[in-house]
Amino acid sequence: MGLISKLIINCGTTHLTTGVISVSKDNKITVDKFCTTKLSYDYRNEEDWLKSIQDALRHVIVEQHYSGDAELILPGANLLTKIIKVPKVDASRQKQAIAYEVQQNIYHTLAEIVWESHIISDDGVELEVLFIAIKEDLAKKIHDIVSEQKLNVKAISPSTILEYNTYLLENKSNDKGIVQINVGARSTTILLISSDSFFIRNLPLGGNTITQEISDKINTSFIESEIIKLDKFSGSKSNTADSITSKLLNEQSESFIKKLGAELARTMANYKMQKPAFNYKKVYLSGGASRLPNLKETLSEKLNVPVNYAIISDKITLNKNVGNQNLNRGSLHISELIGQAIRNNIAKAISVDLIPQSLKLIDEFNSKKPYLIAAAVILLIAGFFPIFHLSNKIKTNELQVHNLENELTPLNILQNKISNITEDTYTARDNIKKIERLVNSKSNWINFFIDLQKRLVAVEDVWLEKLNVTRSDTTENNTNNSYGLLGITNEQVNEQDSLISDIELNLVGRMIDRANPLAKVSNNTKKRVNVILSKFNESVFISDVKNKKFDTTEKGILKFEFTLVLNPEMPL
Numbered sequence: 001m002g003l004i005s006k007l008i009i010n011c012g013t014t015h016l017t018t019g020v021i022s023v024s025k026d027n028k029i030t031v032d033k034f035c036t037t038k039l040s041y042d043y044r045n046e047e048d049w050l051k052s053i054q055d056a057l058r059h060v061i062v063e064q065h066y067s068g069d070a071e072l073i074l075p076g077a078n079l080l081t082k083i084i085k086v087p088k089v090d091a092s093r094q095k096q097a098i099a100y101e102v103q104q105n106i107y108h109t110l111a112e113i114v115w116e117s118h119i120i121s122d123d124g125v126e127l128e129v130l131f132i133a134i135k136e137d138l139a140k141k142i143h144d145i146v147s148e149q150k151l152n153v154k155a156i157s158p159s160t161i162l163e164y165n166t167y168l169l170e171n172k173s174n175d176k177g178i179v180q181i182n183v184g185a186r187s188t189t190i191l192l193i194s195s196d197s198f199f200i201r202n203l204p205l206g207g208n209t210i211t212q213e214i215s216d217k218i219n220t221s222f223i224e225s226e227i228i229k230l231d232k233f234s235g236s237k238s239n240t241a242d243s244i245t246s247k248l249l250n251e252q253s254e255s256f257i258k259k260l261g262a263e264l265a266r267t268m269a270n271y272k273m274q275k276p277a278f279n280y281k282k283v284y285l286s287g288g289a290s291r292l293p294n295l296k297e298t299l300s301e302k303l304n305v306p307v308n309y310a311i312i313s314d315k316i317t318l319n320k321n322v323g324n325q326n327l328n329r330g331s332l333h334i335s336e337l338i339g340q341a342i343r344n345n346i347a348k349a350i351s352v353d354l355i356p357q358s359l360k361l362i363d364e365f366n367s368k369k370p371y372l373i374a375a376a377v378i379l380l381i382a383g384f385f386p387i388f389h390l391s392n393k394i395k396t397n398e399l400q401v402h403n404l405e406n407e408l409t410p411l412n413i414l415q416n417k418i419s420n421i422t423e424d425t426y427t428a429r430d431n432i433k434k435i436e437r438l439v440n441s442k443s444n445w446i447n448f449f450i451d452l453q454k455r456l457v458a459v460e461d462v463w464l465e466k467l468n469v470t471r472s473d474t475t476e477n478n479t480n481n482s483y484g485l486l487g488i489t490n491e492q493v494n495e496q497d498s499l500i501s502d503i504e505l506n507l508v509g510r511m512i513d514r515a516n517p518l519a520k521v522s523n524n525t526k527k528r529v530n531v532i533l534s535k536f537n538e539s540v541f542i543s544d545v546k547n548k549k550f551d552t553t554e555k556g557i558l559k560f561e562f563t564l565v566l567n568p569e570m571p572l
Helices: 046-064 091-103 136-147 159-169 207-218 222-234 243-274 295-303 324-329 331-341 357-384 387-459 482-486 490-499 523-538
Strands: 004-011 015-023 029-038 068-074 080-087 113-122 126-135 151-158 177-183 188-194 198-203 282-286 307-309 316-318 462-471 503-512 542-551 557-566
Touching: 004 331, 015 046, 015 331, 029 046, 029 331, 046 136, 068 136, 068 159, 068 331, 080 091, 080 113, 080 198, 091 113, 091 126, 113 136, 126 136, 126 151, 126 159, 136 151, 136 357, 151 159, 151 357, 159 177, 159 188, 159 198, 159 331, 177 243, 177 295, 188 243, 198 243, 207 222, 207 243, 222 243, 243 295, 282 295, 295 307, 387 462, 387 523, 503 523, 523 542, 523 557
Parallel strands: 004 068, 029 316, 068 151, 177 282, 282 307
Antiparallel strands: 004 015, 015 029, 080 126, 113 126, 177 188, 188 198, 462 503, 503 557, 542 557
8 A cells, every 4th residue: 555664763851762654645644663661861951862872862762672773752841942023035045034033033053053934824924834943962862872873764753733733633624613732841832733834932931941940949859759759650669758748849830830830821912812712622642741630631721621631543454463552551652653753744834954054965865975986986897898909099198108208308408497587586676675765765855854854944043963773673584695796785785674663763952942032941952942843843854752861951942852753755
């Protein structure tokens, strides 16, 4: 009947559930193998979870003889699930529009996650889109853990959407509204299904909430608190909880149920505002923490409708190798495996794959490797027969290459000479430029002193006693001896190289105040000082005047000291 069998591995927070499920063309389902294994670790620690998954999977593969391709399911606590509104655009730009809208509403960058989307509805103006993502590094880790067990990972699916696929299998076309609540260890998924749409919300609220509160209050480890909680609520004879702990457990259980009921009521109210026709008549519970005492009764009273545990569909056939007792123990987890198995067979089913693109490319290459090897062998065999002909052809070509190399030898020598001459030409051109700078600098010194003298004469009764030149460190050094032919020494050129750097002149001089010979500093002297400073600033050779110092101890004479910063565009 064209059965398609799939090995599906549900990596839950508290259980590893595996199964081999066959789906026929008319969507008849057979559970060929089924196994659920409880994970024992600190449920708060992601690394411990991965290690526990690895250990449990290694054991189950040996026990159940699993091999070949596998599809993975990851829990809602490790996923980001959101429903967003996106403006309707062309199909080619749809993913870009979704990415832009999502980036405004999440903490992670899109480069850090693997994400997929599913269009829920389209009103012609906006798209209602389901967005699901996982951290890329976590997806790679879980992929590697399964691959290490010699299984080929073909899909990584989010658990939050799979019960919707299972709902579609039932073909409940007459249902106006159904509420499906999956209460897990670390999160709770609320699925609201109407006749033409659905809504998913994942809450960070699960059975671990109770365990953590008990651990904090009675000062025990998380694992010990989990054991006490399970013994208490499962009615185990090994219940170790004393009266105080039992009371705390009951209080925390009631608090948890109250929070869950409030979040459920808020979610349903918001959805009914968007979908006024939504009118639920049935509520189903699933997930490990859904067996919490009084949860079903409290929700039924709050919602005013019957609340039942999800049951295995009568459309599912159990293989004789699958014991009813084993399946009943895992009935809280089987619906997600069924939803994964039929995701490509049922109309309107949601199919989301969160395998990172880099791993997809590697898997694709590995799947083609046998064909590539076979093709290489065929090419090798096909090339064996003409190899003798090619050998003779190669020898002939090698002889021709040898002859050409002999002919090229004198040409290579000539090419080297041309390269050397070209290099000498560039060196000579650089040297000429330096010589030009040297010639210009010598004439600039003369022009600078003429300009300086004019400005001092314009002020009158001013003379210079000392002039010091300060240069920065030499930035270039040329040791080529070709300047001697032009009558210019290397020292002169090296000096010119240093002249390219900044130059400062330190001037020390005096100014006589003939009008006020007995005054130390008169207003007339101050005006003349300002005049000489302004004269210096007007010079094209001077870019700045700094370090101004004045000695007013001598009557009728002002001693001054300035530092002139020379203009680098007028080299000296």
